[in-house]
Amino acid sequence: MTTIIKFTKMHGAGNDYIYVDTTRYPIADPEKKAIEWSKFHTGIGSDGLILIGVSDKADFSMRIFNADGSEAMMCGNGSRCVGKYVYEYGLTDKTEITLDTLSGIKILKLQVEGKTVNTVTVDMGSPQETGEIDWRKKYPFQSTKVSMGNPHLVTFVDDITRINLPEIGPELENHPLFPDRTNVEFAQIVGKDTIRMRVWERGSGITQACGTGACATAVAAFINGLAGRKSDVIMDGGTVTIEWDETSGHILMTGPATKVFDGEIVEEMES
DSSP: EEEEEEEEEETTTTTEEEEEEEETTTTSSSHHHHHHHHTTTTSSSSSSSEEEOOOOOSSSSEEEETTTTTHHHHOOOHHHHHHHHHHTTTTTOEEEEEETTTEEEEEEEEEEEEEEEEEEEEOOOEEEEEEEEEOTSSOOOOOEEEEEEEEEEEEEEEEEEOHHHHHHHHHTTTOTTTTTEEEEHHHHHHHHEEEEEEEETTEEEEEEEOHHHHHHHHHHHHHHTTTEEEEEEEEETTTEEEOOOOOOEEEEEEEEEEEEEEEEEEEEOOO
16 A cells, blocks of 8 residues: 655755645654655655644744754754745745744744745744864864754864865764764855855755854854854855844844755555
8 A cells, every 4th residue: 555745845055855744744754754765866865854734832833854864953944945835835825934843933034026935034043052162182273162952063264165074074063072963064254244154964964055054153253253243154055144133132044945846755555
């Protein structure tokens, strides 16, 4: 016996996920499905799986499973795509949406043209647990810890092209200082309030973009006097604008959300 699950492949600045409306297509074993479906040669190919569902506290809920099956607390790029999904697929006619995540309720403001959502601004809340780590006994740099509901380690360097991210990314992600692992960002100031950033995501490896990582990078830049409260963060897959609102203390992230394609997965059901 088989069942069909409809999905949509979407990306925010190149950070791509498989999106499923679980009110129509309940997903059993999402950890296992995330691993299987995220594979590029034998699956759909993605940074992970995002499940859209109901919530008793918000308009919708979002669960994120990385390509290795681990569950993430928050995904900034993914949340923008959820906003686009629920509006364009007629699940809501609101242009301001509340989204229930493991790191709290997020507010999405959709910038709509006709029936198309072009960009989304996400209120990411306030950064937490900032601090410095001096690695200079082992590495020639210092890093800034920032939590955006998930952990980040941001390092500013003079030349980002000289960083061997495939080697140092997993080393720092799994460092004993981070028992729950951490996301790793390397960044370079390339202009006034303009930052070039690359990311090694916890559970996914190198990705084209990371929304919470961009927020953490902008926060670290401001803390270290390298940029103002509003910055453009350029990642491999695209650019987002990050503003640290002085009045509320919240981080506002604005960026694109792009649909790639719709598809169907045929699943064999156990008898």
